[in-house]
Every structure is written in C-alpha cells, then in structure tokens.
Amino acid sequence: MTTSSNVSRPDFAVIAAWVKPGAKVLDLGCGDGSLLCFLRDARNTRGYGVEIDDVNVLACFNNGVNVIQSDLESGLQSFESASFDYVVLSQTLQAVKNTERIIKEMLRVSSEGIVSFPNFGYWKNRLQVMAGHMPISETLPYQWFDTPNIHNCTLGDFEEFCHQHGARILERRVMNRDHPITFMPNLLGMLAFYRFEQQK
C-alpha cells in the first residue's frame, strides 16, 4: 500500500513491512501517533501508544490513536506479559535512560520487538568526531548540550547488546534516507532497524 505518508516516512514503511496484517502493536514513545496511524492504515493493526509528553498525547487524541500517558522509564506495568504481537521502539532507544530495562520489558510484553535508531557509526558522524566535534546530522540534529539522545550507539554496539541480553535478532534493515544499505552498513547506514525476540 502506498500513501502520501509512506513516501515521507520510509522508516515507517520498513517497520510496516515486518508487521503481519491485523497484528496487535504497542508503540513506545509513540509521539503524535503517526506510526500507529500508518500501521493501522497499511497493516490493519490495532494497539496502543505510550507517550509522556502532553502535546504529543493531545496529538494522538486528535489522530484517533489509543494512547496511554505514562513514563517508559518506570516500566510497562500496565501491560501483561506476552500480550502483544509486536512492541515498537521507533527512534527512541537512544533517548531512554535505562536501556537494559526497556529491552527486557519489551521482550516480556511482546513476542517480537522492533527497534529503530540513528546509527552513530554513520561515516558523516565519524568524520565530525574525527574533526573534534560531537556530530550534528539529519538523524542526530541536536547540539551535545541539549540533546535528548543520551545513549547513542552503532549497529555493532546494538548487536553486541542484544547478544549479551538474551535478545535474538531475527532481521535487520539499514537505511540511508529511503535507500536500503547492504554494503558496509555500520559505515554507510543512517538508520538501523532490528526485529528481535527472546532467546529461546
């Protein structure tokens, strides 16, 4: 399915391609609910978003998306174990304080987790660090002193993290804007996407 937002949000399309039609989805840090809208339209999904910010919660209401106002950092106690088909953390991982806990909670409430994050190993970021500065780029647009992104990582870092924390990676996509990257993804990829499950 192609919609206008499909064109403007290639990252949503990557996630939608992984989600089975009719699935039950939990979107953590759902912002204005546009990913949930996208998945609802493209994959006929149902589910909920979790969001802390008042302005975003209101935007979710306006978008007709189920949203639960709550702080991710305090856990997902409202959600029963294994109650979702997918739990999504879209470009939020790098802003979460307790990364280990959130991944553990994702694996608890859902059979599969989907995570996307800006790849800190992208060559333009590396160049800026080499030049002696924290990177500012399309996917990391903040100054070092006012960034919400406190836990930046590279593809390699995340894969090692999954291995150490009992998450088995099922699939990976790496994107540079709307182009998939397969060659040297940790250097050439801007955004990384992973689908994973609990190590059995």
Added chain:
Amino acid sequence: MQDSGSLGIITPQVARFDVPLHLKSGAVLDSYELVYETYGELNAARSNGVLICHALSGNHHLAGYYDDNPKSGGWWNNMIGPGKSIDTKKFFVVGVNNLGGCHGSTGPASMNPRTGKYYGAGFPVVTVEDWVKTQVRLADHLGIDQFAAVAGGSLGGMQALQWTLDFPERVRHALVIAAAAKLTAQNIAFNDVARQAIITDPDFYGGDYYSHGMVPRRGLRLARMLGHITYLSDDAMAAKFGRELRNGALAFGFDVEFEIESYLRYQGDKFADQFDANTYLLMTKALDYFDPAFQHSNDLSAAFRAAKANYLVLSFTTDWRFSPERSRAIVKALLDNELNVSYAEITSSHGHDSFLMEDRHYHKLVRAYMDNIGI
C-alpha cells in the same frame, strides 16, 4: 451573563416511571420521577446522544441558565455548549438528577405514595447500578437506543463505567474522569465521618427531620467542610489562602481568623442551604458500595470481560481523593481486555475539583476525543 457558546435559557423536564424498580438492596420503588435537561438536538438516526452523569453534589443542570438568572449557570458550563468541548451543535446532551437526589428527582424529601408521608429515612439506599438502570429507562423515554457517549467525573465516572458493564450494547464511548473502580478505605473513612456528622446532629431525627420542620444544618455543613478539604490539594489551598488572616491580626478566640476557615464555613453554609442531608448520605453510600470487581473475585479485568465500549480515562496529578493510581487501575483492566482506551494524566494544582475547572489542556483533550466520535 451569557458567554459565547452559551445555551441560553434552559427549562428542566420531568419523566415519570410507573414500572416498579427493583433495587440492588432488594427494595422496590413502585414509581418515581427523574428531572432532566437536554441540550442540542437529537439527530434523525438518534445516534448523537451523550449522557452526563453527576457526582456527589451535582444535578441535572449541566449548562445554560434559568430565567435569565446569571447565578443559575450549569455546573459544567465550561465543558458543555455550542462550540465547547462537548459540543451541543454535534451532540444531544442529557443531564439527569439521580434517583435519591434533592433537585427534583424522587428522593428522601419526596412524598411516599404508599404512606402519604415523606420518605425521609425510609428512602431505600441506591447504588450506581440502580442509577444506571433508571438512566436506561430515561434513555428509552427519550428514544435513545444507544448513547454515543456516557461521561462523568468522580461518582459520575463510576456511572459511566457501570453503563459499559451492564449495558454494553447501549453505549459506544465512556469518558471516565477523576474516578476509581472502587473507593479506598481512607475514602470510605472520609465518607463515614461526613455521615456521622449528619446522623449525630440533633436536628436529624433519624432522617425524618422534614416532618419535624427541622434541617440538620450543622451536620450537613460539617460534612461539606470536610469533603471540601479533600477535594482540594494542599498546594491549591496554600496558594489560595496560605495563612492569611481575615482581620490582619490574631484574635485569640474561636471565631473565624484564618481565611481558609472563612472559606470553608462559607462553603458549608451555602451547601447546607441548598442540599438535602439524606441525599448526602445516599450519595456517599453509593460511592462506598461501588466495586464492580467484587463479584468477580476482586479481579477488575474479569469485570470488564463483557464490555465493548471505547474509553477515555483522565486523572489529575494533585487529586489525592481519586488519585491517578486509581485511574491507572481502570486502564489496566481495559488493556487486559484489549478494549480501545486512551489515558491522560493532567497536570493540575486543583486536586479532585480539577475535573470541574476550566483547564486548557484538559478541555482540548476532551474536545479531541469527542470530535473523533462518529455519530
């Protein structure tokens, strides 16, 4: 007098029901009357009805004014009206005074046709379930098979929840604001102190004060003063009154000195002039008894198994009488049943009373939710 978006002059109506009503207590009322008001127009499909359930001291007069009296504004004027969050240009809004009330519906101060005397203490204890039953009969009377939404704050939110449990086919959305799925022990304790204040007033006469030409004003006043403290937050009280003295200096006596004393006494007096003590007792009992999980081995999720509605649950950060935690428990039960639910925790300094206050974010949330309801 009339703000933009006002409904103008409103006239209450009365519906009489002569089919016996079997109450949860086992008591039966042969007949009763409900006073109600409506705002906006019922559409041809009869699909735009919205029922607003009132809280402890509320009534059917939600919005608009009576006879050009500028002091007669409805209790939810800031929420309901043309162009307001609950828009009467879209919805046909119904307000009803609950059975046992003291604003026109049959209650303790009404005549019992069986005895020819005031009901007084003989008026049966009514529950949230009983109220919902009577509201369904009112819906039948109005020709509404299914409400687009049932909404309420506090005790009103409990009724909205009960609607979705008892009549899942007759309500599409429930707006549950500053409510709880059951009262805590602390909450019941406050209610009992209020009741004791009334019952131990020498002018109470076991509830039959009408025939003695008396009103247990002191008890009712105390009950209201106590309630009022619990509806406000510590911060709101500090900000509004602090330790301000009425006359600028200590008087070393027991008359009104601090502004907060003056305020509470004023509120108590005002309330005692216009509310019925027996109704106050009934309303607090309905609060105490509400516990839909009880008959499901205290499993609230099990209680919602038959529910089908979509829900909006709202709480306020400084509400310690019906805290956000109580709302989150409702949300959890709804999530467990995969029901559509949105929940927002609104930052407000006004405690439990926040649900009645004009707050931009709160009203925007309700408006956004109501706008998305199809009719």
